[in-house]
Amino acid sequence: MAALPVPVPVPSRELVLAVDIGGTKTAAALVDRDGVLLRAETAPTRAAEGPAAVISTVEGLARRLLAASAAQLAGVGIGTAGVVDASSGTIVSATDTFADWPGTPVAGLVREALGELLVPDAPVVVQNDVDAHAEGEHRHGAAAGAASVLVVAIGTGVGAGLIVDGAAVRGAHHVAGEIGHLPTPGAEHLRCPCGRAGHLEAIGSGIGMHAHFRSLGGDPLVADARGVSAAAADGDPTAQRAIRESAAAVGRALAGAATILDPERIVITGGVPKIGDAWWTPMRRAFAADAIDALQSTPILPGTLGDDAPLRGAAASAWRAI
Numbered sequence: 001m002a003a004l005p006v007p008v009p010v011p012s013r014e015l016v017l018a019v020d021i022g023g024t025k026t027a028a029a030l031v032d033r034d035g036v037l038l039r040a041e042t043a044p045t046r047a048a049e050g051p052a053a054v055i056s057t058v059e060g061l062a063r064r065l066l067a068a069s070a071a072q073l074a075g076v077g078i079g080t081a082g083v084v085d086a087s088s089g090t091i092v093s094a095t096d097t098f099a100d101w102p103g104t105p106v107a108g109l110v111r112e113a114l115g116e117l118l119v120p121d122a123p124v125v126v127q128n129d130v131d132a133h134a135e136g137e138h139r140h141g142a143a144a145g146a147a148s149v150l151v152v153a154i155g156t157g158v159g160a161g162l163i164v165d166g167a168a169v170r171g172a173h174h175v176a177g178e179i180g181h182l183p184t185p186g187a188e189h190l191r192c193p194c195g196r197a198g199h200l201e202a203i204g205s206g207i208g209m210h211a212h213f214r215s216l217g218g219d220p221l222v223a224d225a226r227g228v229s230a231a232a233a234d235g236d237p238t239a240q241r242a243i244r245e246s247a248a249a250v251g252r253a254l255a256g257a258a259t260i261l262d263p264e265r266i267v268i269t270g271g272v273p274k275i276g277d278a279w280w281t282p283m284r285r286a287f288a289a290d291a292i293d294a295l296q297s298t299p300i301l302p303g304t305l306g307d308d309a310p311l312r313g314a315a316a317s318a319w320r321a322i
C-alpha cells in the first residue's frame with residue numbers, strides 16, 4: 001500500500017498565502033512570519049476566460065499548497081496586474097489581457113472561494129503587482145531599511161511602486177508613482193499603450209525599446225527587445241543607439257520623478273536592466289545630467305529579489321494586516 005502524505009504540523013495563524021496574478025501565469029506560495037517562502041506553485045492564470053476562471057486558479061493553487069497540511073491560512077496577500085483600489089481589494093482598470101477584470105472585487109471573491117481554508121478573521125489584502133513588488137524589495141531586498149523608495153519595474157511595460165515613511169502611497173486615483181506615463185523628451189515619435197504619444201513607457205519598456213529601434217530603421221528581422229540586445233552585442237550600431245536612447249529616457253524620467261518625490265533610494269527591476277552596462281551607463285548618465293545637485297547622490301540600485309519580490313511583498317502586506 002502506498003504511504004499517505006504526512007500532514008505538515010504547522011500551527012494556525014503561522015502561515016499566509018501570497019499570490020502574484022500575472023497576465024499569463026499565477027504564482028502562489030505559503031509564507032511564514034519571517035517572510036520565507038515555504039512552498040510555491042504556479043498555474044496558468046486563464047485571464048482571457050474572465051474573473052471566475054482567475055479566482056478559480058487562485059483557489060486551485062491554495063488547495064494544492066495546503067493539501068498535505070492541516071493548517072489554515074492566517075491571511076492572504078495578492079498582487080495583481082491592473083490598477084487596484086487597495087482599500088476595497090477591487091480592480092479599477094486593466095489591459096485587455098484580462099477579460100472583464102475591471103470592477104472585480106478580488107478580495108471578496110477570494111475570501112469566499114477559500115472559505116474554510118481561512119481562519120475566521122483572516123484579512124485578504126489586494127494591491128497592484130508592482131506595488132507588491134515594491135513592498136517585497138522594501139521589506140526584504142534592495143530597499144530594506146529605507147524610509148522611502150521608488151521601485152520601477154522595466155520589462156514588457158514600465159510599472160512602479162512608491163513607498164514613503166514605510167507605507168505604500170496609492171494616490172487619489174490609485175496610480176501614484178506610475179512614471180511609465182510621465183511625458184519624457186525623446187519619446188515624442190512613439191505611442192504609449194495608454195494611447196498617448198511621448199510617455200516613458202513608449203520608449204523605455206522592452207516593447208518601446210524595440211519600437212524605437214524600428215523607428216531608427218533597425219533590422220525588421222529583429223523581433224523584440226531581446227533581439228535588439230543581441231544585435232547590439234554583435235556590434236549593430238542602430239541597436240546600440242536604441243538601447244542607449246531607451247535607457248537615457250528612463251534616467252531622464254527618474255530625474256523628474258526624484259525631483260517630485262526625493263526618495264531615499266530608487267530600485268530598478270525587470271528584464272530590460274539585465275541588458276547590463278550598455279543600459280545602466282546611459283541611464284545613470286541621463287539621470288546625472290538632469291537631476292539637481294541635491295539629488296545627485298540618490299542611490300539607483302538593481303532589485304535583489306528577482307521573481308520572488310511580488311510574492312514576498314504580498315505576504316508582507318498580509319502579515320501587516322493581521
Ligand SMILES: [Zn+2]
Pocket residue numbers: 180181192193194195196199201
Ligand atoms: Zn502612457
